[in-house]
Amino acid sequence: xxxxxxxxxxxxxxxxxxxxxxxxxxEAGLPVDLLSDEQRLVLSQLTPEELGVLLDIKSRLDxxxxxxxxxxxxxxxxxx
Numbered sequence: 001x002x003x004x005x006x007x008x009x010x011x012x013x014x015x016x017x018x019x020x021x022x023x024x025x026x027e028a029g030l031p032v033d034l035l036s037d038e039q040r041l042v043l044s045q046l047t048p049e050e051l052g053v054l055l056d057i058k059s060r061l062d063x064x065x066x067x068x069x070x071x072x073x074x075x076x077x078x079x080x
Contacts, residue, residue, distance in 0.1 A: 019044030028058050
């Protein structure tokens, strides 16, 4: 299945409801509840491939988080 061509900014659902986000975003711990309506709309329109890339990047960032946090605590956050 191919994605329809982009025609400008994403649009809210015609019935005015909130866009439905994939459960995987919540399960991955992404702070989707803190996003603007426009950002949520963009995430709701990700293709399966795009969602996979986003989740892969999130997991890689999570994998190095303790090291970055430790440096921030040791150096007082001056380097980060």
